[in-house]
Amino acid sequence: MALAAAPEFLIFGKSGQLARSLAAQARCEDVSLLCAGRDIADLTIPGHARALIERLQPRFVINAAAYTAVDRAEDETLLCNAINADAPGEMAKACASQGSRFIHVSTDYVFNGESDTPYTEDSEPDPINFYGQSKLEGELKALNSYDQTTIVRTSAVFSGLGDDFPCKILNLAASRETLRIVDDQITGPTPAAELARRLFALARSPSAYGVFHCAGQPFVSWAGFAAAFLEQEGSAIGTRVIPVSSEEYPTRARRPKRSRLGGDRLKEATGLHSPQWQQSLGLMLDAWRASR
């Protein structure tokens, strides 16, 4: 496939919510960028990612692609590992040989969720599902292949685009008076646009290598998060959230209960605070309404 002149940023991922938010942020910052979907680089095929990096020689590579189906990952382990573990390792090696910066996006699910305090960048990972295990392997392969790798762990990414948690709940709410949502899993909902802004800032921060955390504040349960955006959309919907326990809502993959990413490294490297998720609900609802 013929590609235009080399972009400054090469993004792996195209239709995903973070890839789309990175593309939107690049337009705001007047940055040249190419978003490579699986039509250009299929991450299940060894060598595809490396070949693209070698051909384009971008200054920055951000990996926003992943196998994100947490429950299906328990069964599709080979596929999940190829995308989440092997591909980032290959990208890091290619970036090392080109001298490109490599920023790889990871997850709070590398932790077991049992800590009483938020996890810092130095906390010991201990994933409790296959998706989390594959993402941790991806982190390690990338860091071990290239010491100038930046890993950015995030949680509960939302945008109002596609298939994120708010879209699923808002679409269900259109036909339900009540919704049962887990109230004993705590997370930090992270607006994809705010994450994208911080990824560009980290990329430009000269020695921001190693692990960083970027999660929305304040921490909230999934039920609490849903209640907040349903209330904001209340005039149109009016669906009531019924909080339930994880035991009452069993899933194929176990979820960490207190999945709270803390740590100061993002602020120290970029001057940017953790995003406040309530401030992004309006934009998320606009995107959801526009996509209906």
Ligand SMILES: NC(=O)c1ccc[n+]([C@@H]2O[C@H](COP(=O)([O-])OP(=O)(O)OC[C@H]3O[C@@H](n4cnc5c(N)ncnc54)[C@H](OP(=O)(O)O)[C@@H]3O)[C@@H](O)[C@H]2O)c1
């Ligand atoms: N969503 C969350 O709540 C959440 C929470 C914590 C961490 N994260 C992490 O944040 C990052 C971005 O997630 P997201 O929410 O934007 O995910 P998403 O909306 O599910 O998008 C996944 C992306 O991965 C790409 N992809 C999947 N399989 C591929 C393959 N075989 N070859 C090439 N590309 C492939 C897709 O490519 P196409 O464009 O071709 O479809 C898509 O762009 C991921 O690293 C994820 O692990 C997400």
